[in-house]
Amino acid sequence: MENVIQLPGMEYLKCVIKELELELWKSEEDPSTSWRITYMYNDSVESYLQLDDVVIKGKYEKEKACTSLQLVKEEERYGLVGQQEKRFFSIWFSKVTFFAKLYRYADIGHFWVKGEEPYRQLVYELEIIQDKKRYLGEWACNEKELKLLALLDFSPIRSFYCVPWEEGYCFPTKKNGMDAYEEVLDDMEKSRKKNKKIGDCYFSSACIEKQWELQKALLDQLKQAPTKEKEKEIYKTLTSKKGNLVYQWLQKEILEASSVYGERRFGEKEDFFVEEQRKKWIQKWTGQGWIGTYPNFSRRKGIFYEQMHVMEELPFTTEAMHYTFHCLISKCIFYKKKSLKRYFGIKKEMLPLNFGFFSGCGTGKIYSHKCSLRMEK
Secondary structure, three states: OOOOEEEEOHHHHHHHHHHOOOOEEOOOOOOOOOEEEEEEEOOOEEEEEEEEOOEEEEOOOOOOOOOEEEEEEEOOEEEEEEEEOOEEEEEEEOEEEEEEEEEOOOOEOOOOOOOOHHHHHHHHHHHHHHHHHHHOOHHHOOHHHHHHHHHHHOHHHHHHHOOOHHHOOOOOOOHHHHHHHHHHHHHHHHHHHHOOOEOOEOOOHHHHHHHHHHHHHHHHHHHHOOOHHHHHHHHHHHOEOOOHHHHHHHHHHHHHHHOOOEOOOOOHHHHHHHHHHHHHHHHHHHHOOOEEEOOEEEEEEOOEEEEEEEEEEOOOOOOEEEEEEEEEEEEEEHHHHHHHHHHHOOOOOOOOOOHHHOEOOOEEEEEEEEEEEEOOO
């Protein structure tokens, strides 16, 4: 899904007015009398409004916030009348059109709070889906994305975004959130009966059944006595090897939901720069003993076994292009790898994705490598 989506723009312009977020700019691709208004830019969407036949009166300054904005109409033209500090301006136009591109986001990484990073990343991706639905509409989300959204109404999942449980605060759980989580557990159980992969691994039937029974029992207890203590108990089990399969399942689901969209491109020079950086780091990792295929690697280092999963943090502008490779490294003593493989019932070489970030499995740490490309004006 890489084509530009084009829709009537008045509904989206009203949202800009309501939020007082006016960022007007000129593109070389547009006719001389057309201007653009930034709408929504994040890891999954690039969107803007195009105003045609524009006449600007007064002084509009892009760097300054608007203190007021209103839409007026005179005959066949519309006007945006706004105020910045003590100055007024008006932007007159004949037509407004909404343009958007949707991108894949499940392999992009952002890490802002230490601890439970893999789950925090999943909830961040759910928030991205929620923003698409809220600011663009349901048309911007596929069926799987809309199904996953209900998990944000289940506190033990939603609270991974950033909640200090020790301060006694968490997000409220709603019935549809409980139902969504129960459906996740049931889907896991169905996969066991069909012997399907969860993530990159085939887990043993006994392991899936054991974790399904535990999470199902905890959920039933929460339904019978919906308390913060019960929610926190589920939250804590999800961070351990007893809840690892839930993470693996959600990671797989979000990856599938995101994969229908195209990869974000920045331009020929910028894309070449990113690809060269990937090659450079792969060559360096290979020299350090890592084996595998990007973005997943593993190695034996002394008495330790290590796995690395690489995620990329993309810039929102190419004027000064800052690109980051985040390496999530899971580590355990080599003999423990064998016990973990028996616990999960895995026959393949690698353990579950990001296993070291779950208590009872090992240790997890993130190493970030930043690179920059300054574009000439």
